[in-house]
Amino acid sequence: MEDIHVFCPATIANISCGFDVLGLALASVGDEMVVRKISKKGIFISKIEGQNLPKETHLNVAGIAGQAFMKKSTYQGGFEIEIYKQIKPGSGIGSSAASSAAVVVAMNKLLGEPFSPLQLVEFAMEGECSVSGIPHADNVSAAIFGGITLVRSYDPLDIISLNIPKEIYVTVIHPQIEIKTSDSRKVLSSNISLKNGIKQWGNLGGFIAGLYTENYELIGHSLKDYIVEPLRSKLIPFFHQIKLGSMEAGALGCGISGSGPSIYALSKGCNKAEKVASAMHHIYDKTGIDYDIHVSEINIEGIKVL
Amino acid sequence: MEDIHVFCPATIANISCGFDVLGLALASVGDEMVVRKISKKGIFISKIEGQNLPKETHLNVAGIAGQAFMKKSTYQGGFEIEIYKQIKPGSGIGSSAASSAAVVVAMNKLLGEPFSPLQLVEFAMEGECSVSGIPHADNVSAAIFGGITLVRSYDPLDIISLNIPKEIYVTVIHPQIEIKTSDSRKVLSSNISLKNGIKQWGNLGGFIAGLYTENYELIGHSLKDYIVEPLRSKLIPFFHQIKLGSMEAGALGCGISGSGPSIYALSKGCNKAEKVASAMHHIYDKTGIDYDIHVSEINIEGIKVL
Numbered sequence: 346m347e348d349i350h351v352f353c354p355a356t357i358a359n360i361s362c363g364f365d366v367l368g369l370a371l372a373s374v375g376d377e378m379v380v381r382k383i384s385k386k387g388i389f390i391s392k393i394e395g396q397n398l399p400k401e402t403h404l405n406v407a408g409i410a411g412q413a414f415m416k417k418s419t420y421q422g423g424f425e426i427e428i429y430k431q432i433k434p435g436s437g438i439g440s441s442a443a444s445s446a447a448v449v450v451a452m453n454k455l456l457g458e459p460f461s462p463l464q465l466v467e468f469a470m471e472g473e474c475s476v477s478g479i480p481h482a483d484n485v486s487a488a489i490f491g492g493i494t495l496v497r498s499y500d501p502l503d504i505i506s507l508n509i510p511k512e513i514y515v516t517v518i519h520p521q522i523e524i525k526t527s528d529s530r531k532v533l534s535s536n537i538s539l540k541n542g543i544k545q546w547g548n549l550g551g552f553i554a555g556l557y558t559e560n561y562e563l564i565g566h567s568l569k570d571y572i573v574e575p576l577r578s579k580l581i582p583f584f585h586q587i588k589l590g591s592m593e594a595g596a597l598g599c600g601i602s603g604s605g606p607s608i609y610a611l612s613k614g615c616n617k618a619e620k621v622a623s624a625m626h627h628i629y630d631k632t633g634i635d636y637d638i639h640v641s642e643i644n645i646e647g648i649k650v651l
Numbered sequence: 652m653e654d655i656h657v658f659c660p661a662t663i664a665n666i667s668c669g670f671d672v673l674g675l676a677l678a679s680v681g682d683e684m685v686v687r688k689i690s691k692k693g694i695f696i697s698k699i700e701g702q703n704l705p706k707e708t709h710l711n712v713a714g715i716a717g718q719a720f721m722k723k724s725t726y727q728g729g730f731e732i733e734i735y736k737q738i739k740p741g742s743g744i745g746s747s748a749a750s751s752a753a754v755v756v757a758m759n760k761l762l763g764e765p766f767s768p769l770q771l772v773e774f775a776m777e778g779e780c781s782v783s784g785i786p787h788a789d790n791v792s793a794a795i796f797g798g799i800t801l802v803r804s805y806d807p808l809d810i811i812s813l814n815i816p817k818e819i820y821v822t823v824i825h826p827q828i829e830i831k832t833s834d835s836r837k838v839l840s841s842n843i844s845l846k847n848g849i850k851q852w853g854n855l856g857g858f859i860a861g862l863y864t865e866n867y868e869l870i871g872h873s874l875k876d877y878i879v880e881p882l883r884s885k886l887i888p889f890f891h892q893i894k895l896g897s898m899e900a901g902a903l904g905c906g907i908s909g910s911g912p913s914i915y916a917l918s919k920g921c922n923k924a925e926k927v928a929s930a931m932h933h934i935y936d937k938t939g940i941d942y943d944i945h946v947s948e949i950n951i952e953g954i955k956v957l
Contacts, residue, residue, distance in 0.1 A: 366853045497857035497873060498850070505860050505869065536842045542878070544804070546852040547672045551803035553856050554811050557863035563811065567803060572848070 348381035349454055350651045353447035354491070354644040355432045356439035357515065357609045358483035361570040361600035362548040366496045368439075368487030370644035371515060376443045377429040377651065378407070380451035387423040388412055388448075395430035410445035410472030414452050417468070418459065424452055435523035437607035442484030445472025450489060450648040462489050463502060477527050477604075484603065491647030493556065509643050510559040514618035516596070518587060518625045519607045521635040524580050529604035532576045541571040561597055561613045568598025568611065581606045586628050594624035615640070654687035655760055656957045659753035660797070660950040661738045662745035663821065663915045664789035667876040667906035668854040672802045674745075674793030676950035677821060682749045683735040683957065684713070686757035693729040694718055694754075701736035716751035716778030720758050723774070724765065730758055741829035743913035748790030751778025756795060756954040768795050769808060783833050783910075790909065797953030799862065815949050816865040820924035822902070824893060824931045825913045827941040830886050835910035838882045847877040867903055867919045874904025874917065887912045892934050900930035921946070 355374040360367040376395075383389070388411040390400040402408030407426060426448060432440040449468040453460050460468075469485035486494040486504045495505040537545075548567040555563035578584040578601060587608050591599040595617045596610035608625075612618040618640045629636045661680040666673040682701075689695070694717040696706040708714030713732060732754060738746040755774040759766050766774075772792050780786035792800040792810045801811040843851075854873040861869035884890040884907060893914050897905040901923045902916035914931075918924040924946045935942045 363852065363856065365849045366856060495853065495856045495860060497853045497860075497869075499853075503857070503872065505857055507860060508863070533845065535845055537845050537848050539839065539841055539843050539878070542843050542848045542851065543671045545848065546669065546855045547801065547803045547805075549852045550669065550672060550801045550855050550859050551809070551811055553859045554801060554803075554813060554863070557814070557860070563803075566809065572845070 346455055348379060349451050350377065350379045351447050351451050351648050352377055352651055353443040353648045354488055356442055356484040356487040357517065358439065358487070358603040359573065359601065360552070361568045361574065361598060362545060362552050363495070364570070364573050365481060365483055367493065368483040369493045369515070370487040370491050370647060371438070371639070372642040372644040374432065374438065374517070374639045374641055376431050376447060378447040378451060379427040380448060380455060381425045382455050383423045383425050385423045386421065388415065388426065389423065390426045390428065392427040393430060394428070396434060398430065398434065406441045406472035406475055407444040407448040409475045410469045411448045411452060413468040413471035414449045414460070418456065420456055433519065435525055436519045437524070437601070437603040437605045438517060438519065439484035439488060439603065441473055441476040442469065442488050445469035446485045446488035447648055454650065463504060465489055466504060467502060477530065479530065489647050491645050492643060495553070507553060508557045509645060510556060510561065510564070512561070512613050513643055514612050514615050515641050515643065516591070516610045516612065516618045516621040516625065517602060517607050517639045518629065519637045520582060520629065522582065522606050524604060524606050529577055529580060532580065533573065537572055544571045564611065565597030568600060570600055574600055577601055577605055581608065582634060583628060583632055584608060587625055590624040590628050591621045594620045596621045652761055654685060655757045656683065656685045657753050657757050657954050658683055658957055659749040659954045660794055662748055662790040662793040663823070664745065664793070664909040665879065665907065666858070667874045667880065667904060668851060668858050669801070670876070670879050671787060671789055673799065674789040675799045675821070676793040676797050676953060677744070677823070677945070677947040678950040679947040680738065680744065680823070680945045682737050682753060684753040684757060685733040686754060686761060687731045688761050689729045689731050691729045692727065694721065694732065695729065696732045696734065698733040699736060700734070702740060704736065704740065712747045712778035712781055713750040713754040715781045716775045717754045717758060719774040719777035720755045724762065726762055739825065741831060742825045743830065743907070743909040743911045744823060744825065745790035745794060745909065747779055747782040748775065748794050751775035752791045752794035753954055760956065769810060771795050772810060773808060783836065785836065795953050797951050798949060801859070813859060814863045815951060816862060816867065816870070818867070818919050819949055820918050820921050821947050821949065822897070822916045822918065822924045822927040822931065823908060823913050823945045823947070824935065825943045826888060826935065828888065828912050830910060830912050835883055835886060838886065839879065843878055850877045870917065871903030874906060876906055880906055883907055883911055887914065888940060889934060889938055890914060893931055896930040896934050897927045900926045902927045
C-alpha cells in the first residue's frame with residue numbers, strides 16, 4: 346500500500362465529569378486526510394483544504410505528530426500529506442487531535458502497523474502539546490480507539506475503552522467564536538476543594554457504572570462538572586441558556602465540549618438528540634453569533650480507512 | 652415477627668481511589684445484633700457484649716441511628732437492642748457503621764419494611780455523624796446494600812451497587828492502636844491539587860471499569876490514592892512495609908481501610924489473599940504491636956438475618 350485515505354472523527358473531551366480523562370468520538374463529524382509514502386525522507390504537507398493552517402511541518406500539528414512517529418520509526422522514506430479539514434480549529438471538538446491522530450494512524454497502516462494504538466496516542470500527544478502546551482490524551486485517545494475512552498493514567502499511559510450504550514446520541518453546537526485551549530486553561534485554578542473533588546469522582550464513577558449497565562438515567566445524573574464548568578462557562582456566550590434548553594428538550598446531560606466554546610449534550614435516542622438540536626437552534630438564532638450544530642451517533646471504530 | 656437476630660458486615664471505605672464514595676462489605680467479619688419490639692416507646696440498649704460501649708441511647712451510635720428512624724416512623728412502640736460487638740471501635744473497618752446500619756435494617760424488617768434501603772442509609776448516617784462529625788455514607792451503604800457500593804452523590808443521596816468480580820478476596824490487618832475518625836480527618840487538607848484530582852478520578856474510573864469487565868489487572872492498577880494515603884499513612888505504624896509486603900505476596904493493591912489504622916489488600920483468589928495475610932503476619936510479628944488479620948470474601952447481601 347502506497348497511499349491511504351482516512352476519516353478522523355471529531356471528539357468531545359471531559360464529558361463534564363471526567364476532566365482530562367474522558368473522551369468520546371463522533372461518527373458523522375470529522376476530517377479527512379490522504380497520506381502517501383514517498384522516497385524523500387521527512388514529512389511534507391502538500392495540501393490543506395477547508396481551513397487556513399500552516400503547511401510547514403514544524404508548525405502544523407499533523408506535521409509535529411508525524412515527526413514524533415518518525416523519530417521512533419526505522420522507515421527510511423517519507424510521507425506526503427493532504428489534509429481536508431472539516432473541524433474548525435479552536436472549536437473544542439478536537440480539531441488538533443483529529444489531525445494529530447489521523448496522520449500517525451495512517452502512517453502506521455502504510456508501514457504495516459509497527460506501533461501499538463497506545464504508542465500512536467503518545468505520538469499524537471506531541472501534536473496536542475504543540476497547540477495547548479500540555480500533552481493531553483483525552484481527545485486523541487477517543488479519535489484513535491473510537492467510542493468512549495478513559496485515560497486512567499498518564500504515567501504510565503493507560504487508555505481504557507469503555508462500554509457504549511447503544512442509544513446514546515450526541516448534539517453539539519459550535520458557536521463561532523474562538524477560545525484557544527491555552528486561554529481556557531488559564532481560567533482554571535491549580536487547586537480545587539476536596540469537597541468538589543469528591544463530588545467530581547463520585548459522578549465520574551456513576552457515569553462509568555451507567556455506561557456498563559446501560560442505565561441512561563444514571564448517566565444523565567452523573568453528567569455534572571463542579572470543577573471546570575463554573576469557570577469556563579463564563580467564556581461561552583449563552584452557555585446557561587443552551588444547557589437549560591437542552592435539558593428541557595430531554596437531554597440526559599449537557600456541558601462544555603473540551604475547552605469550549607462548543608457545547609455538547611447527550612441524549613437517549615436520535616429523536617431526542619434532534620429535539621435538543623432544535624432547542625439549540627432556537628436559542629442561538631436570536632444571538633447574532635454564527636454557529637454550527639451537529640447531531641451524531643458515537644463513532645465506535647476510531648479513525649477509519651475510506 | 653417480634654424479634655430479629657442479624658449479622659452486620661465490617662466494611663472497608665475509600666478503597667484507595669474512592670475517598671468518601673467507595674465502600675466494600677466483608678463476608679466473614681462483622682457484628683451481631685438482636686432487636687426486639689417492645690410496647691414502651693423509645694430505643695433501649697439492654698446488653699452490649701464484646702466491647703465496652705455506652706448503653707445510653709443518645710451516646711451509642713446504634714441508639715442515635717435508631718432514633719433517626721423513629722423520628723420518621725409512625726410506629727408507636729419501642730425497641731430493645733442487644734449488641735454483640737466483634738468489630739473494634741476505631742479499627743477503620745466500619746465499627747460504628749455496622750451498629751448504625753444493623754439497628755435500622757433490623758427495625759425496618761420488624762415493622763414490615765416501611766423504609767427503602769436508601770432511607771435506611773440516611774438514618775444510619777446520623778449514627779456515623781455522631782462519631783466523626785461528618786455524616787458519611789460510604790461504610791453504611793456497603794453494610795446495607797452489601798457488595799461494593801459507590802456513593803455517587805450525597806445531595807441528593809444516590810447509592811450505586813457495583814459489579815463484584817467473583818474472585819476478589821480481601822485481607823485486612825488491624826493494628827491495635829486507635830485512630831479516631833475525627834483525628835484522621837484533621838490531617839487532611841481542605842484543598843487538593845487539580846493534578847492529583849485528575850489522577851484520582853482517572854483511577855476511580857479505571858477501578859469501576861475493572862469491576863464491570865472483571866479485569867483484575869486493571870483493578871490492581873487503579874488501586875492508588877494520591878489524596879489521602881500520603882497524609883494518613885503517617886499515622887499507621889509500618890504502613891509502607893505492609894503495603895510492600897502485600898504487593899510482593901501478589902496482592903492486586905493495598906491501602907488504608909477507611910480512616911485507618913486497618914490496612915486492606917485486595918487479591919485475586921483465596922490463596923493469594925492467604926499469602927498476603929502471611930506476609931502481613933511476618934511483618935507485624937516483629938513490631939510488638941497487637942494485631943488481628945482477617946481474610947474474607949466480599950459480602951454480597953448486606954445485613955443478613957441469622
